[in-house]
Amino acid sequence: MLSSIRNLARSPIAVLVIIVPVVAAFALFGINDIFTGTGNAVATVGSERVTLQDVSRTMQREMRRIQMENPRMTQQEADEAGLGDNVMNLLVAQAAINAQARELGIAATDEQVFELIHGAPAFQSVFSNRFDPAAYQEWLRQEGWTANAFEAQLRGDLRRQQFIDAALAGATPPAIFGEMRARYQGETRTIRALLIPPALAGEVGTPDDETLEAFIAENAAFFTLPEQRRITLVRLDPQLVAPDVAVDEDELRELYEMRLETGELADAPLRTFLQWVTPDQQTAENIVERLGAGESPSSIAAATGLGDPVRLEDVEQFAVPDQVIGRAAFEMTQGEARAVQGRLGWRAVYVEAATDPEIPAFEAVADELRTELAGDAADYRVLDALAEFEDQRGRGATLEEAAEGAGIPLERFDYMTPDAFEISSGAPLMSIIREETILEAARTTQEGFESDLTPFGDGGYFILRVDAVRASELAPLADVREQAEAFWRLRQIDDRLQDTVTEALSRAEAGESLDAIAASIPGTRVEETTLTRGQTAGPFTQTLVNAAFRARPDTPFEARAGDQRTRTVAIVTAITPGSAELDSDARQAVIEGYESDIVIALERALLDSYDVRINTQLRDAALGRTDID
Incomplete structure (x- = not known):
């Protein structure tokens, strides 16, 4: 934290x-x-x-x-x-x-x-x-x-x-911080627990309608249905259109070639090279021969009297002032020398280092380029459809008529919650559940009215109409009978077990052993384990372990165990401090x-x-x- x-x-x-x-x-x-x-x-x-x-x-x-x-x-x-x-x-x-x-x-x-x-x-x-x-x-x-x-x-x-x-x-x-943490994390507690399972409650029977209706009213927070709205949605989304767009292969090739020219498909080639300004072709070729024989650039500069060569380091071709020299240098490989007639005379060119990144083949990037072109085409389709849709509405067409005229699919959602769930099935409406802009419009638009045409997502637009609104209300018994009955049974079982828990806790506080209590209550049993704060074992869930680490030793307490329906009366019988040594993860923490x-x-x-x-x-x-x- x-x-x-x-x-x-x-x-x-x-x-x-x-x-x-x-x-x-x-x-x-x-x-x-x-x-x-x-x-x-x-x-x-x-x-x-x-x-x-x-x-x-x-x-x-x-x-x-x-x-x-x-x-x-x-x-x-x-x-x-x-x-x-x-x-x-x-x-x-x-x-x-x-x-x-x-x-x-x-x-x-x-x-x-x-x-x-x-x-x-x-x-x-x-x-x-x-x-x-x-x-x-x-x-x-x-x-x-x-x-x-x-x-x-x-x-x-x-x-x-x-x-x-x-x-x-x-x-x-301070070192004491680590020691205290180590002792805290390493502390173990031995826990003895009297487990009181749900089966001990016996058969609770079947509630009648009057009982269930009263139970629903008493637990209104669980059984109140949220406001629900039925909406009609017109949505133009390039991402939905793009899969249907056919991409021309010639355009795909053109895009690939353009990306090659602009260097977007791979890093640009680089050269580090030397060039001597020479008075004539013969001098340039002599320098090239001497370089080929292994003579160093410094000794050549001294011997020819031409001075030190001009050095360009890690340059792209466009950065070479004389493009004739640049084209020649980028045709050459590392260690190669050549006499080149530039725009301003002859030069001896020697490539010290050459970097030529691998350029991806057309087939390797075709899918990405196709997706890009399809997306661009989809954007235009959406704008064309939007223009036609608005033109139709301007002439007085209904939402349905305008959508049909523009070739836009119409979506209908029958009584959904404000967060895009169906009440009948409890299932999320995945097509809009994360579209907060659409959901906000659905929540705030008045019944019978249309929202504004609104941008959403990446280049999309939508408009919706709220066709009907169901106010928030307590769910009728017929709609939630199964859930209400299951909830009622759990409550009855828990209430019955509470009587047993209260009795067992009183007896344990009076000094009676958990084993003796278990022997007198058929269906219960005692289990024991030793755990650290973060460990669990069988019915000793994290809930029960947390309660044990809050409890005083030899002091009975009650908690839930197992699947949380099992109740328990437990006692911490032993506490063992942890070691003062921390592992590397704990030390970093x-x-x-x-x-x-x-x-x-x-x-x-x-x-x-x-x-x-x-x-x-x-x-x-x-x-x-x-x-x-």
Whole structure:
């Protein structure tokens, strides 16, 4: 936990975007247009400002991370759980470090920013494995950055990282920290547990309708259906169109040839070569003969009186001033010499080093090039279809009529939840579950009305109509009978077992042994094991082990075991301290934790020393809590 805080304090952009090549995940959600202006600062810390864009981008990035694991989590739910406040605390702490670093004169150079961007795997060409300006610009466009703003952010990240690295220089945790951690992690406890299985509850019977209806009402939070909406969706997405686009093979060849000429398919050839300016052809050929005989360039320069040759190192062909000389040098291989008549006279040319990267064959890159051409053609098809669709609507056509006239598929979704799940089956609607822009329009458009035509994804557009709305309500018994009955049975079994647990716990607290208690309650049994904090064994699940490590020795306690339906009364009968020796992984964890504590303490001290001001209205707008005018 502490190490993750340290990483966040250092560089969220550099770590998540540049160092880790996971840019594809960032295409899931966009950033609202209302945040593209400069506006006022959400927060100021000394001379540093936290902008609307900073807060919005960070919030959206964290939401994408959360929804990768829990797609049903909405931004409102995450904010209620504290995500928005955590984002603000993070950005304000970073601003405090930035302010101090700036005052100390710590700076990042243009060269550092250049190297970071040009070395990022996310921005490399799939053909040449070199920095691709087009990929970089496309990422900036998708994420709502300008190049200047993004590079300024990276510069701040690098400045902050240098400051933190300097603050942590020489920080070594005291040996006692490692010893305490080792003893804590290595501690073992012997646990004896009386296991009370669900079967001990006996047959609970079948509830009647009145019982189930009362049970549903008592547990409304579990049985309340969310609002559901039936929508009609018209979606134009180049990615859906591209697979149907036929690519002309001649165009594919032309693109390959163009990429060869521009050097995008492989690194450009390089040459390091010497050239002597000679008065005539004969002198140039004599130098070539002497080089062929093994004479060194320095001795040739002295013997001929022509002086030292001109040396060009690791140059591409276009960089050679005389293109005649350049063409000749790049026809030659390493160690070859040649007399060449350039535009300004004869030259003796000797190639010291030659680099000729392997150029991929057409067949090796044809699939990638075909995908690119199909994508371009799909973009044009979408725009043509969109123009026809809007023309039809302008003439008064309905959504269905305009879609048919433009040849666009019509999609209908019958009563889905706000997070794109079907109530009837509980299954996710995979075609739109990650399309937050579409889902937001479905949630906010009034019944019977159409949304605006809205961009989404990479070059796509959509419009939808909300055909019907079912308000949130308590589910009728007929729809949830099976789930309600199963839940009711579990509750009845648990309530019955609780009586046995209470009795057994009282007897154990009075000093009766668990074995004697088990002998008097048929169906129960006693098991014993010795475990560390992170170990489990059979019915001794992590829940039970955690309870045991919180319990006092020889003091009975109750917990859940096994599949969580089994109940237990347990006693810790022995505690053995761990060794004071740490393994390498644990030692590194101690160091990271210690450094993180230093960073946290540093942040708090800086925040106490600076004037921190937060504009709550802009903060709430940036976090999506309110609209901004």
